[in-house]
Amino acid sequence: METKIKEFPLDFQTLPDSHSWNRPPTEEDSLPVCDESHVPVIDLAGPRAIELIRSACEKWGVFRVINHGIPLDLLDQADSQTMKLFSLPADRKIKAARAPSSHGSTGYGEHTVSALFPKQMWYESYSILGDGSPLMEHAIKVWPHHEDDLFLGDLVHILTNGRFKNILHRVLVDKDKSRASRAYFYRPPKEVKISPASKMVDDSHPTIYKAVSWDDVLSAKAKYLDKALESINI
Known part of the structure; x- marks a missing residue:
């Protein structure tokens, strides 16, 4: 399966015009940036966890959890495998390029909203739908075989x-x-x-x-x- 991806992946040695974001400031640039030190931290083993989660959802839309029961070494392994994935050669990653039939949700490629911008994003992504479909099997071809934030959508x-x-x-x-x-x-x-x-x-x-x-x-x-x-x- 072959999918043509314009100016992608991000392995070029010099900056092409397609990725040069020289633009005047916009109103969105003036929006306040959230300091992660202010994000609510919720102990899932604490007696007030439900109350604090509701409050964080109403006021923030994001919170950080501790005592979630996920082994830290497992998270470290996930970090390591993620970096291995994106460090693979371009020709290897392209083997799992997203096909049009996946609606931009399965495989390797750029974000689906990239087409809404005049320039290409400094961004590459890899996603798998956990449904056991042929698209999932296609996406897995590229994967090396060897505190957490929650955002509301x-x-x-x-x-x-x-x-x-x-x-x-x-x-x-x-x-x-x-x-x-x-x-x-x-x-x-x-x-x-x-x-x-x-x-x-x-x-x-x-x-x-x-x-x-x-x-x-x-x-x-x-x-x-x-x-x-x-x-x-x-």
């Missing part, structure tokens, strides 16, 4: 009728070192419609979002980016 925001925040996640490029993130998405089946829960709706808090599926949200994100939720307002 659009579906939780919709389900709570806007009560729980969906934080704007932005990452800055570091000129001296690379940065890697591992994200695990927990979502309903694609055909299931999500709408504000009845407990979140009353006379003072009318329904603000229509029922949408996971595919609907992905399509809105690909088309409207950070304005996606506005497109599904009632």
